[in-house]
Amino acid sequence: MTSLFTLMPAAVAAIDADGKDAILKQLAGLFADVYELDRDSVLASILEREQLGSTGFGRRIAIPHARIEGLKRPVAAFIRLNSPVEFQSADGLPVDLVFGLLSPAAAGATHLHALAAISRMMRDERMHEALVDAPGAEALYSLLSNVIDRDAA
Numbered sequence: 001m002t003s004l005f006t007l008m009p010a011a012v013a014a015i016d017a018d019g020k021d022a023i024l025k026q027l028a029g030l031f032a033d034v035y036e037l038d039r040d041s042v043l044a045s046i047l048e049r050e051q052l053g054s055t056g057f058g059r060r061i062a063i064p065h066a067r068i069e070g071l072k073r074p075v076a077a078f079i080r081l082n083s084p085v086e087f088q089s090a091d092g093l094p095v096d097l098v099f100g101l102l103s104p105a106a107a108g109a110t111h112l113h114a115l116a117a118i119s120r121m122m123r124d125e126r127m128h129e130a131l132v133d134a135p136g137a138e139a140l141y142s143l144l145s146n147v148i149d150r151d152a153a
Contacts, residue, residue: 003148004114005074005101010034012141014080020087023079024050027064027100030077035102041068042102056089061122065101067111074103074114080131080140097122097131121147 011034017023024046032039045066049055055064077100084094099118103111121127127147134140 004110004117005076005103005148007076007078007141007144007148008034009138009141009145011075011077012137012144013078014082014137014140016082017079017085019085023062023081023085023087023095023098024064027077027079027098030079031075031100031102034077035071035075037068037070037102042066045102046100054088054090056087056091056095057119057122058089058091058093059123059128060084060089060093060096061128062087062089062095062098063101063115063118063122064098065103065111065115067103067105067107069105071102071104074101074107074110076101076114076118078140078144080134097128 011030015026028039028043028046031037031042045068046064049066056062079098081096084096087095101114130143134143
């Protein structure tokens with residue numbers, strides 16, 4: 001069995017951001033650079049989804065997501081913020097982990113299954129602590145890919 005989405009090592013970063021807009025711009029940039037997508041259309045799609053309601057998942061986690069034309073399968077990007085940022089989360093807490101997901105425009109259930117898998121992974125308190133404590137992007141990718149590969153098996 002294959003995983004529900006692709007996460008490339010270069011799509012994992014530890015960054016500074018001063019607000020929600022800055023986070024979403026950097027996330028769109030990661031998607032654009034790693035998966036060769038148009039930065040502006042990725043950002044527009046993420047912002048359009050965000051207008052429906054904050055993707056601040058709670059528990060210091062945000063899962064910005066969108067469906068866009070031109071993708072063959074869902075792709076992901078992960079950002080750990082060096083300090084928490086207000087994100088209008090459901091629980092009012094600022095976020096320090098941002099797991100982005102882009103799916104093909106017609107993905108339907110595939111998009112929902114990928115979101116559910118990310119949600120399950122991020123709800124695990126030990127995983128959250130490990131991601132917060134990881135020394136850098138390489139360690140973050142290793143943690144995430146181990147769980148993604150395990151869940152796909």
